Amino acid sequence: MSVDNSALPTYDRHDGALPASVDLVVIGAGVAGAATAYFAARAGLHVLVIERRSSIASLTTAAATGAFRLQHDNVDELALVQEGLPLYLNFAEESGLTGWNLGIRQQGYLFCSRTEASAAKGRELVALQRTFGLTDVELLSGDEARARWPYLAPEIRQVRFRAGDGFIDQVALANGYAAASSHAAQINGASGSGHATYALETTVTEFVRDASGAITGVRTNRGDVHAPQAVIAAGPWSGVVAKLAALELPIAPTIRQKLVIPNLPAIDQTAPMTIDDETGSHWRPALAGAYALRTDPTTPVGEPLLEVPTDDAMAHALLDPASPTSLALLAPFWRDVWRDGPPAWHLMAGQYEYTPDHRPFIGPTDQPGLFVNTGYSGHGVMCSAGGARRTVDLLLGRAAAAEEPFRVGRPMTSRARDVL
Numbered sequence: 001m002s003v004d005n006s007a008l009p010t011y012d013r014h015d016g017a018l019p020a021s022v023d024l025v026v027i028g029a030g031v032a033g034a035a036t037a038y039f040a041a042r043a044g045l046h047v048l049v050i051e052r053r054s055s056i057a058s059l060t061t062a063a064a065t066g067a068f069r070l071q072h073d074n075v076d077e078l079a080l081v082q083e084g085l086p087l088y089l090n091f092a093e094e095s096g097l098t099g100w101n102l103g104i105r106q107q108g109y110l111f112c113s114r115t116e117a118s119a120a121k122g123r124e125l126v127a128l129q130r131t132f133g134l135t136d137v138e139l140l141s142g143d144e145a146r147a148r149w150p151y152l153a154p155e156i157r158q159v160r161f162r163a164g165d166g167f168i169d170q171v172a173l174a175n176g177y178a179a180a181s182s183h184a185a186q187i188n189g190a191s192g193s194g195h196a197t198y199a200l201e202t203t204v205t206e207f208v209r210d211a212s213g214a215i216t217g218v219r220t221n222r223g224d225v226h227a228p229q230a231v232i233a234a235g236p237w238s239g240v241v242a243k244l245a246a247l248e249l250p251i252a253p254t255i256r257q258k259l260v261i262p263n264l265p266a267i268d269q270t271a272p273m274t275i276d277d278e279t280g281s282h283w284r285p286a287l288a289g290a291y292a293l294r295t296d297p298t299t300p301v302g303e304p305l306l307e308v309p310t311d312d313a314m315a316h317a318l319l320d321p322a323s324p325t326s327l328a329l330l331a332p333f334w335r336d337v338w339r340d341g342p343p344a345w346h347l348m349a350g351q352y353e354y355t356p357d358h359r360p361f362i363g364p365t366d367q368p369g370l371f372v373n374t375g376y377s378g379h380g381v382m383c384s385a386g387g388a389r390r391t392v393d394l395l396l397g398r399a400a401a402a403e404e405p406f407r408v409g410r411p412m413t414s415r416a417r418d419v420l
């Protein structure tokens with residue numbers, strides 16, 4: 001079921017002339033930009049969020065699976081998600097938006113190994129996660145797993161499961177950040193009279209500089225806005241926007257698709273996100289059916305797009321039992337789904353905003369006044385609160401950039417594509 005917050009307050013739109021001056025411009029109103037505005041308004045800043053599309057959270061954020069997990073392979077990303085959880089789980093109270101629903105379902109993430117090689121890697125990962133203090137990841141044999149999730153295939157020999165991981169409606173989250181940022185006085189713990197407004201159908205085309213070369217604002221198709229600080233939160237477009245400031249930000253937009261099956265009675269709606277460690281194919285219960293996905297490691301990097309194309313081959317790769325990446329390898333009921341005639345489905349697509357090490361860029365750049373909050377490499381929903389809080393602390397001088405593990409310019413090791 002999708003969530004409906006339409007009877008609740010919404011964010012303030014800036015439809016007339018843009019303000020001449022604000023404390024902070026945020027470029028992009030996806031989940032990262034809206035979260036940045038939320039924490040900045042809460043800290044007392046007057047914020048203008050500039051979004052080129054006609055609605056917020058309508059590009060990458062709209063395409064996401066809407067899932068969050070603490071099962072990460074590095075302590076830094078774990079910390080980002082961990083920090084956000086209390087906000088996600090108590091959003092209505094923390095944001096002051098009484099009744100706001102994020103559709104949270106803590107049904108767990110279940111990673112399944114069908115070979116000894118991936119089972120061994122799984123055991124190593126769980127041992128590593130324990131060193132991070134993440135001690136509630138269960139490691140189960142195939143038989144133990146099938147006793148709990150009878151839909152699993154007999155070939156599954158080991159699973160990793162954390163019950164507290166789950167699903168969140170990411171569009172509701174972004175809209176919630178935005179609505180709360182426009183009503184910041186109500187945010188739990190807010191200081192001063194911070195406030196954010198949203199200028200839609202407005203594109204940042206240039207950065208404005210003073211005589212010394214320092215950035216003092218942005219130029220848009222609706223005029224200039226002066227601001228001593230700006231944050232690039234433009235998702236897959238962040239590299240392009242950074243270039244406007246002569247900043248090289250390595251972001252590699254890579255198409256990723258979501259198969260939406262709105263109605264499928266065969267799906268156990270209480271099931272966890274179920275992932276095939278061998279192929280990366282996975283599904284989670286959603287609507288009255290499922291979302292199914294696969295990270296195809298061969299997808300080439302491309303240019304950022306405003307309309308991201310889909311390819312029906314993805315649906316066949318997941319649904320056709322003859323496919324080497326079929327979901328039927330994980331759970332035989334998918335074979336019956338195909339045999340009975342594939343259900344009504346459609347595809348949605350977005351672009352992962354990969355950085356070389358698949359970790360975000362958070363904080364100041366070499367251009368005074370210019371900050372980034374981007375490059376989440378496919379994890380931007382779950383990391384949104386932690387990343388935005390840090391961005392705002394850095395721009396307010398409440399934290400030291402040198403201590404930020406996700407700082408721009410950090411040493412980076414290139415990584416292979418993740419399963420998720």
Ligand SMILES: Cc1cc2nc3c(=O)[nH]c(=O)nc-3n(C[C@H](O)[C@H](O)[C@H](O)COP(=O)(O)OP(=O)(O)OC[C@H]3O[C@@H](n4cnc5c(N)ncnc54)[C@H](O)[C@@H]3O)c2cc1C
Pocket residue numbers: 027028029030031032033050051052053056057058059060061062063064065066067068202203204205233234235236237238241256257258349350351352353373374375376377378379380381382383
């Ligand atoms: C298929 C898929 C599944 C995913 N699943 C998950 C998941 O389960 N969990 C998770 O945590 N993450 C997931 N992600 C990743 C997550 O969706 C992204 O990391 C996140 O949405 C990025 O948010 P963003 O705000 O940075 O970017 P976006 O949502 O792309 O927002 C950036 C905005 O900037 C605007 N913009 C760009 N240039 C300009 C300009 N010059 N002027 C004004 N505005 C501009 C764009 O129009 C856009 O609206 C998934 C992604 C995909 C594609």
